[in-house]
Amino acid sequence: MYIGVDYYPEQWPKERWSEDVRLMKELGVNVVRIAEFGWQLMEPEEGTYDFALYDEAIDLMKKNGIKVVLGTPTATPPAWMVEKYPEILPVDPNGTVISFGARRHYTVNSEVYRKFSAKIVEEMAKHYGQHEGIIGWQVDNEYGHEKSDRSYGDVDQQAFQIWLQQKYDNLDALNEAWGTVFWSQTYTAWSQIPVPRKVFQEHNPSLLLDFDRFCADAYTSYNKLQTDILRQHVSDQWITHNFVYTDQAINQWDMSKELDFISFDNYPVWGGLPEPIAPAAIAHQHDLCRSSKDGKGFWVMEELSGAQGWSRIGYLPRPGHIKLWTYQAIARGAEAIVYFRWRAARFGTEEFCHGVLDHDGRPKRKYNEVKEVIDSLSVFGDEWIASEYKADVAVYYDVENAWAWGIQPQSNAFEYKREFLRFYSPAHRMNAMTDIVTKESNLDGYKVLVVPVYFLTDPAVNEKISRFAEQGGTVILSYRAGVKEQNNFVVEDTLPGALRELAGVEINEYESLQLGQNNQVEGIQGALKGVNSVASIWCDLVEPTTAEVLAEYRGCFYEKTAAMTKNQYGKGTVYYIGSALEEEMMDRLYAEIFQATDVSMIASSENVEAVTRTGKDGTIFLSVVNHSTDHNGTLMLPDGTWIDAVSQEEYRGEMTVAPLGSYVLKFN
Secondary structure (H helix, E strand, C coil), rough: EEEECCCHHHHCHHCCCCHHHHHHHHHHHCCEEEEECCCCHHHCCCCCCHHHHHHHHHHHHHCCCEEEEECCCCCCHHHHHHHHHHHHHCCCCCCCCCCCCCCCCCCCCCCHHHHHHHHHHHHHHHCCCCCEEEEEEEECCCCCCCCCCCCCCCCHHHHHHHHHHHHHHHHHHHHHCCCCCHCCCCCCCCCCCCCCCCCCCCCCHHHHHHHHHHHHHHHHHHHHHHHHHHHHHHHCCEECCCECCCCCCCCCCHHHHHCCCCCEEECCCCCCCCCCCCHHHHHHHHHHHHHHHHCCCEEEEECCCCCCCCECCCCCCCCCCHHHHHHHHHHEEEEEEEECCCEEECCCCCCCCCCEECCCCCCHHHHHHHHHHHHHCCCCCCCCCCCCCCCCEEECCCCCHHHHHHHHHCCCCCHHHHHHHHHHHHHCCCCCCEECCCCCCCCCCCEEEEECCCCCCCCHHHHHHHHHHHCCEEEECCCCCCCECCCCCCCCEEEHHHHHHHHHHEEEEECCCCCCCEEEEEEECCCHHCEEEEEEEEEEEECCCCCCEEEEEEEECCCCCCEEEEEEEEEEEEECCCCCCCHHHHHHHHHHHHHHHCCCCCCCCEEEEEEEECCCCCCCEEEEEECCCCCCCECCCCCCCCCCCCCCCCCCCCECCCEEEECEEEEE
C-alpha cells in the first residue's frame, strides 16, 4: 500500500530537504505528491523551461526509496502570463474579472490558456515521462473548486454559443427546447444568447441547466487535453485527478473515463467549522469516489492531518482522528492515503493549514499518530485493500439533478446535499453496505434502491427504476420525484410524472415550507404506527391510487392526507416519502424495509460505523470506528469470534468501542 504526504520542496531551504526525507523514512512514508503549484518555477518566463529544482527533489526521493506523484501545475498560472494575456482570467456572474492573486484564476474556455497548459504538460511529460522515480501524474488540482467551475466572460459566451450550435443544430430547436416564447426571449441569432450573468429577476431555467452542462463539458475536454498529451510520452505511469464532490458544474464521471483511477481530497473538517461534518457525509463522499469508476478503488490524495484553514483556523483533530479517517477511507475503497500536508507553510495563504509537522518542523503528536497508523496498516499488506466491497443498498445520484436543484431550490430551507443525506444516512446508521449508483450503473444484485429528491428525471433512469421494482427490488422515492424533464421543463403529466404508476400515487397539490415552517406527520401502520415526526421543507399531498398509506399529516389544513405510502409493483415494492422527516421515523421505516429484503445490518450505538469486506480467500474483514470524541460506543458483532488484526485481542457479542477508537477485525 502507498501511504505518504503532500510535499512542497520549493517552500523550504534545500538544506532542510534531507532532514525531511529522513523523517519521512522513519515515519514509513513511501510516496509524496509534489509540483502541482510549481508553474512559475518550471516556466519562469514564456517558453523557457527549468526543471532543476524538481529534478533535485525527485532524485533525492528516489535515492531514499520514496516514489513520486507529479502534479501538472495548471491550477496556478504565473503572473507573467496573466499580465501578458489577461483574457485567460475568469469572470464572475456580475461581469467582474477575477484577479490574479490566489489560484484557479483561469477559464478553460480560453484557447490561449489551453495552449499554455498543453505546452507545460508536454514539456513536463517529455522530461519526466520515463523517470523511474515517478509512479504517476495528477492533472491540475481540484477542478472547479472554490467557485471556479463557471466563468461568464466574453470567451465563455462565444464558447457557449458554439456548444449550443453543436447540441441543437438550429435556433428553432433551441427555442423550442428552452421555451423562449416565455418573456419574449426568442433568439434569432446565436450571438444573442447570453451567459447567465446577473439579471433583475432570474434566468430561464433551461438556459441555466444547459450552461452547467456546457461548463462541465468544457472541463472534461480540458482534462482530456492534458491526459492525451501525457499518454503520448509516459510509460508505466498512471494518471489521476484529485476531485472534490460539491455539486459544482463538473462531471466527475465523464472525466474519470480518461483517468486510470480517481483521487479525492478528504477534509472532514475545515476552516471555521466547530466540529467535523457528520460521519454519513464523509462516508457518502467515499461512496461517490467508488462510483466514479464503477466500483474501482481510489486514492485519497489529500487526507487531513492537522487543523486547517486560511484566514480562519478550523477544529483541531483530536488524538485518534487521523487513524479513524484513514481506516474509514480504506474500508470504503481507498487504496492509498496521502496526508496533507507534510509541514505547515510559514508563508502564503495556507500558513494555517497544519500538517503532519507544524511550523517548527519537529515530530510531535500528529507525527506519532501517523506512524501508529502506518505501522498498523503494515499488518495487512494489501490483503484488506484488495478485499471485496459488496453493497446491498444502492443510492441514486445524478450531478445534473443537483444542478437543477441549485437553479430552483423552491424553498429557502432546501439544500440538496443535506436532503440527499437525509435519505442516505439511515442506511449508514444501520451499517448497511451502500453504493452510489448513476444513470449508467447496473442495478443487478442490489436489494434496495434509494432515489432521493429525484427532481430532474431521465427516461432511461425511469425505466431502470421501474424494471428494478418489477423484478422484485424495493425502491424508496422521496418528495419532488418526477417533476422535470431533461430540458428542465416541468412534466405535463400529474406528478410524480413517469413514476406515478410505479409509486401508486398522485400528487395534485404540494406545499413548500420555508425556514421556521413545519407540519407534523404521524405513522398509522406497521413499524411507523404511533411514531411522530416534524415535517419540514416540503409537503407533497399524496393521494393513493394503488398504494397503501403508512403515515399521514397532522396539524395542517390537509390533516389526514397521506404523507408516506407503500405500493406493490410487479414483484417489488415502492415507498413514497412525501416530506422531509426526522431520523426516528426514517430509521423505523428503513429498518422495516431492510428486514423485509434481507439487507445485512450491524446494530450499533450512535456514531459507530462498521464496514464489512471479504478477501479473495474468504477472509472477512470488519472495520469498526467510533466517531464520537467523548463517549464509548457499542457494536453488536455478527455471530462468531472476531480478532483484532493488530493487537490479536478477541471479541464476541457486544463490543465496546472507545471514543475515536478504530479497529480492523478478522472473522476467525
